[in-house]
Amino acid sequence: MEELDLLKKDWKKQEAQQPKLSFEDIDKMTHKKSSSLVKWIFYVSLFELGFGFIVAALLFIFQPEAMEEPATPGWFNWFYYLSFLVVFYFIYKFFINYKKISTTSSVKELMQNIMTTRKTVKYYIIYSLSAIAVSVCVAVPTGFIQGAGGIEQFKAEATLSSYLMLALVTILLACIIVLIFYAIYYLLYGLLTKKLQRNYKELKQLKS
Amino acid sequence: MNNNLEHNFVTELERHQNIVHKVCRIYTSNRDQHNDLFQEITIQLWKAYPKFRGDSKFSTWMYRVALNTAITLYRKSKRNVKTQDYETVVFKIASDDYDDTEEEQLKIMYKAIKQLSDIEKALIFLYLEDKNYKEIAETIGITEVNARVKMNRIKTKLKKILNP
Numbered sequence: 592m593e594e595l596d597l598l599k600k601d602w603k604k605q606e607a608q609q610p611k612l613s614f615e616d617i618d619k620m621t622h623k624k625s626s627s628l629v630k631w632i633f634y635v636s637l638f639e640l641g642f643g644f645i646v647a648a649l650l651f652i653f654q655p656e657a658m659e660e661p662a663t664p665g666w667f668n669w670f671y672y673l674s675f676l677v678v679f680y681f682i683y684k685f686f687i688n689y690k691k692i693s694t695t696s697s698v699k700e701l702m703q704n705i706m707t708t709r710k711t712v713k714y715y716i717i718y719s720l721s722a723i724a725v726s727v728c729v730a731v732p733t734g735f736i737q738g739a740g741g742i743e744q745f746k747a748e749a750t751l752s753s754y755l756m757l758a759l760v761t762i763l764l765a766c767i768i769v770l771i772f773y774a775i776y777y778l779l780y781g782l783l784t785k786k787l788q789r790n791y792k793e794l795k796q797l798k799s
Numbered sequence: 800m801n802n803n804l805e806h807n808f809v810t811e812l813e814r815h816q817n818i819v820h821k822v823c824r825i826y827t828s829n830r831d832q833h834n835d836l837f838q839e840i841t842i843q844l845w846k847a848y849p850k851f852r853g854d855s856k857f858s859t860w861m862y863r864v865a866l867n868t869a870i871t872l873y874r875k876s877k878r879n880v881k882t883q884d885y886e887t888v889v890f891k892i893a894s895d896d897y898d899d900t901e902e903e904q905l906k907i908m909y910k911a912i913k914q915l916s917d918i919e920k921a922l923i924f925l926y927l928e929d930k931n932y933k934e935i936a937e938t939i940g941i942t943e944v945n946a947r948v949k950m951n952r953i954k955t956k957l958k959k960i961l962n963p
Contacts, residue, residue, distance in 0.1 A: 594908050595908075595926075597901060599927055599929075609821070609824075610820060614809055617841060621809065625846070627842075627868070627874070628871060694867045694868060695850065695851075696863075696867070697940030698866060698867055698870055698871070698918070698921060698940050699939060700940050702871055705871065786871075786917075790917050793918045
């Protein structure tokens, strides 16, 4: 291709026309703060990981009586404590993957490592949303039964339509809450990784 | 990080800054973005420098970090950019055999390259830097065969842009 040869010739001549930064200019830049994608991903992921943890911790501190409420199923306590372990596991995985991100990797490898790190957070979000859904499904009927005068009274008075209504409201609420959280997450994830996903897709199309 | 390390790094980068400027030229469209990207590449190079073992040349090592930053890490700043776009700047070659037609062709070529994807730009950049297919493949993370195939596709794509 003739034009490309012409461009190559010109490319070499360009060197003389490039701006020349002084030692001091470059030295100053080394002290500036990065605004790279990885840094953003790190902070957003920490926020996402921390958010679930803080909400769970606050519940633990301020609402211990909810756990002792007779209408709360027994397994829910186990589920609740187990979720702390799961959060710690995700935080550990996130840091292990994050450490693998290196700008000296090949273009593809760097993208893969960033995607893997983000995937850890994605799985964490899926887990968190499921946990939120389960919690809503337990908390809403528990709260309703408490308001109706306790489990015994509810059982004595409830009709089939009250059960159905309670189930419907619970499911609807769970869906709305999960959808709101998912929309926030999708927006954050989409905005952060739009360019990365596009480039990674292009590289994946080329078999390595 | 100690002062000696910083001094060595800045000296090396000052000597090889052309590579970073050329990456900025291909991935940005105006002077403000160019400066932003140059700064981000410098920061990433400096962060990676303590692990630079010297088993490859400083310049070779720079290509990877600079391209990775431009393709994956760099996020264009949202602030209002007042500087003129590169496309509208007449790029004159300081040469005895200066030719108006050639200059026009070059302007069209640079515009055509701006329309390529980030990955395609990386391949063209390394090609213009006289890197062989083995080096291109290693830097991008694909096989040598695929680097050749992709390069041929880019040439065809450029031809189409130039002669629609």
